[in-house]
Amino acid sequence: MKKKYTNGDVTVVWSPDLCIHSEKCARGLGSVFNPDVRPWVNMDGGTSAEISAQVAKCPSGALSILEEEKSEDSPVHSAPVQVLADGPLRIPGPCVITLIDGTEEKREKDAFLCRCGHSAKKPFCDGSHKREGFTG
Numbered sequence: 409m410k411k412k413y414t415n416g417d418v419t420v421v422w423s424p425d426l427c428i429h430s431e432k433c434a435r436g437l438g439s440v441f442n443p444d445v446r447p448w449v450n451m452d453g454g455t456s457a458e459i460s461a462q463v464a465k466c467p468s469g470a471l472s473i474l475e476e477e478k479s480e481d482s483p484v485h486s487a488p489v490q491v492l493a494d495g496p497l498r499i500p501g502p503c504v505i506t507l508i509d510g511t512e513e514k515r516e517k518d519a520f521l522c523r524c525g526h527s528a529k530k531p532f533c534d535g536s537h538k539r540e541g542f543t544g
């Protein structure tokens with residue numbers, strides 16, 4: 409379930425099902441993003457510009473800024489799939505992933521597909537590869 413955090417100027421949307429727990433947000437702007445406290449997003453910890461800039465660096469797209477609804481015709485580009493060392497497959501976004509049941513998941517940002525076999529959110533990576541010490 410998505411969660412929203414706002415300071416009245418910008419609204420950050422967190423999609424936990426997309427998060428690969430890279431913690432780039434916490435390392436980049438720890439005064440706002442701190443997974444050790446609840447709520448883990450403190451919108452008073454930085455300026456709107458700082459928050460937006462950090463959200464833009466989220467590698468999985470789990471963090472985003474609430475925007476107007478995008479057109480269904482958003483462009484989907486074809487780009488090379490990348491195997492990340494000791495981690496998932498990176499599918500450059502925007503992209504569409506067709507699931508086993510035929511449904512399609514559209515991603516505005518990169519998608520990360522589990523390569524270690526331990527994700528509880530298959531086919532997507534949930535960061536379990538780190539805990540399991542996956543190498544490859």
Ligand code: FES
Binds near residue numbers: 495521525
């Ligand atoms: S590669 Fe990340 S959970 Fe499997």
